[in-house]
Structure formats: C-alpha cells, structure tokens
Amino acid sequence: MQVSFSESKNILRVGGRTLELLQFHFHSPSEHAFNGRRFAMEAHLVHRDMRTKKLAVVGIILDADKYSVPNKGLAESLAYAPAEHGRSVHIHDVSFSPGLLLPPTTRNSKRRYLHYVGSLSTPPCSEDVDWFVLEKPLHISTSQVLNFLRFAGDGRSLAFNSRPLQPLGDRVVHEGP
Amino acid sequence: MQVSFSESKNILRVGGRTLELLQFHFHSPSEHAFNGRRFAMEAHLVHRDMRTKKLAVVGIILDADKYSVPNKGLAESLAYAPAEHGRSVHIHDVSFSPGLLLPPTTRNSKRRYLHYVGSLSTPPCSEDVDWFVLEKPLHISTSQVLNFLRFAGDGRSLAFNSRPLQPLGDRVVHEGP
Numbered sequence: 001m002q003v004s005f006s007e008s009k010n011i012l013r014v015g016g017r018t019l020e021l022l023q024f025h026f027h028s029p030s031e032h033a034f035n036g037r038r039f040a041m042e043a044h045l046v047h048r049d050m051r052t053k054k055l056a057v058v059g060i061i062l063d064a065d066k067y068s069v070p071n072k073g074l075a076e077s078l079a080y081a082p083a084e085h086g087r088s089v090h091i092h093d094v095s096f097s098p099g100l101l102l103p104p105t106t107r108n109s110k111r112r113y114l115h116y117v118g119s120l121s122t123p124p125c126s127e128d129v130d131w132f133v134l135e136k137p138l139h140i141s142t143s144q145v146l147n148f149l150r151f152a153g154d155g156r157s158l159a160f161n162s163r164p165l166q167p168l169g170d171r172v173v174h175e176g177p
Numbered sequence: 178m179q180v181s182f183s184e185s186k187n188i189l190r191v192g193g194r195t196l197e198l199l200q201f202h203f204h205s206p207s208e209h210a211f212n213g214r215r216f217a218m219e220a221h222l223v224h225r226d227m228r229t230k231k232l233a234v235v236g237i238i239l240d241a242d243k244y245s246v247p248n249k250g251l252a253e254s255l256a257y258a259p260a261e262h263g264r265s266v267h268i269h270d271v272s273f274s275p276g277l278l279l280p281p282t283t284r285n286s287k288r289r290y291l292h293y294v295g296s297l298s299t300p301p302c303s304e305d306v307d308w309f310v311l312e313k314p315l316h317i318s319t320s321q322v323l324n325f326l327r328f329a330g331d332g333r334s335l336a337f338n339s340r341p342l343q344p345l346g347d348r349v350v351h352e353g354p
Contacts, residue, residue: 028335029330029334029335033333033334036333037332037333037334038330038333038334038335040323040335064320064323065320065323066318066320141243141319142318142319142320142322142323143241143242143243143319145319145323146217146241146319146322146323153206153215155214156210156213156214156215157206157210157214157215158205158206158215158217158337160335160337
C-alpha cells in the first residue's frame, strides 16, 4: 500500500537536510532488524532532499503487543487502501497528516535515528538513498498487523511483503541527532 | 508447535469412527481455504483410528478479528511452546484439554464437518489420511496470531508455516454429519 502526494506540503527536517514527502508505504515484517530481531511492520516515508534532489527514506518500526492500541495514521491508510494489493486508488478531498506515523516526542527528547546510505528495498532498488531509521518504535494494534497481512494477501490469505535482510557490507551506520 | 500425548485418553467420535488423539499442532495461514479464502490459522488434531489404525486429522479453522478474545487452548499451547520453533519440550504434570480447541456446540447443533481422504501436510506427507475439517471456525485473538507468527519466526521475525494450497484433484468432499 502506497500513499502518494501530488502537491506535497509535508516538509521534514532531519540530519541537516530538508526533505519533501513524496509517498509512504508499509512492510511486514520490518525490513530493518535491531540486534537481529525484526518487528511486526515498518513504515517507509519516502522523501526527496530539496537541495540535492536525492531520495531519503524515513523508516519507522511498527511494533504490536496485546496492550497496544490502533495507530490512527495506519488505520486511515488501511481504510482507503484498494481492495487488491498492487492496485492504486486516487483519493481526493482527504486530508491526512503523515505526522500520525511518527512516534511522539517529549519536550526534552528529539527523535533519535540511525543513518546510512543504502538503496530502495523494492525494484528498481535505486542506490545512493539516505536512510533514517528511527530508534523508537511506534505502537500499533495486533489487529492492524493482521489486517495488513490480509491486505498484502489480497484478502484471500495472509502474506508478507518485505525484502529479506541484506548484509551490511561496508556501509557505515551513524547515530543522530 | 506440536503437542504430543504419550498415554492418550482423548477419544473423539466422528463419522462413525473412534479416534484416539496422538498430537496436535498449528499452522498459519490456514491450510484449507473456504471459497478460495484462507484464514489466520488452523489447528490440526492428529488421531489414529482405533479400528483401522489409519491416521485421521481434525482441522479447525482459527479466525481472528479485533473483537475476538484469546482462546485458552492456544494460549496454554503457546505458553509451553519451546523458545525455538522446531525443538520439542517434554512437559509433565500438566493437564490439557484438547476440547478447548473445538468450537463450542449448542444443545441442538452438532459440529458439522467436511470429509475427504488426503495426505499429511508436512513431510512425509503420508497418503490415505482421513481429513475432517470443521465448518465452523474457532475464534482466537489477533495477539495470538501475531504471537504464533513470531514463534514460527523463532522470535527473530514473523514467519508462516503452511503448505501452499493443493489442487483438489479427483478427491470427493463429503459434508457431515
């Protein structure tokens, strides 16, 4: 499921860059692992760097347990998702705040992230993409995970839609801010 | 996850047969489809026909939505499951009622099932197995589905453990009782 913006007014400032949101989409299980562990889902907010025009993706781990409540951003995305995975729908007159997909901050804490230069995780798997993976997961409900797996399975079964873990290779991962 | 019985006292009467429970285990997604649709999970209660000594499996569809509550039978099975998928544990002094995995009946309704002769869905995929698939699903919670997917993923990711759908071939499916 991918939500695109034709006239984006969603600007994110991260690691000294100014990023304009192009689209966002979801994967299950998460495409990043922490200490070898992958989580239930991951949101990818795909941006363009307004200065260099390079792609930059903000990855947000979505975790779920029996105590977690539904996330409004994911709920709205699933509500407007096309019945079949892989098709796209155009929705007008709907306002959506991608900020709903960011974990909350407190007054004294910025959102910490890990940064590396990698590639897109879906074809054409373009290289030279700035990745910013937030360290803190966003909590969603277990029903939302199951709904997404059914969506990825075209409503006929459950399915995953993540790329297998890739070796780190010679990439350097920085922690910020 | 497979729970075995060394001295089974669990007897099931179905389709004129008397079946003795050998073990039970779970799959996700379901291995049977209804109208082309697979469900979140399926329980397989593997029996031996006490007269013919043939294997007979009772399949129970496990369905989940945001309103469904945890099933006690699955909860107890997951609580005793080994930390790593594929390993087995021996548990003593635990009483467990496999009846917890059967959908409830009412005074005037028997459990309806579909019967066909097929094979086991895991190696050695032995043939000439009597399958009884209950028509009515048992409801489990969405957290239980996610817990099982994590279990199948050895705690490091989510994973499925079902055989792909097989063509019906020339098998005849009967409805009973």
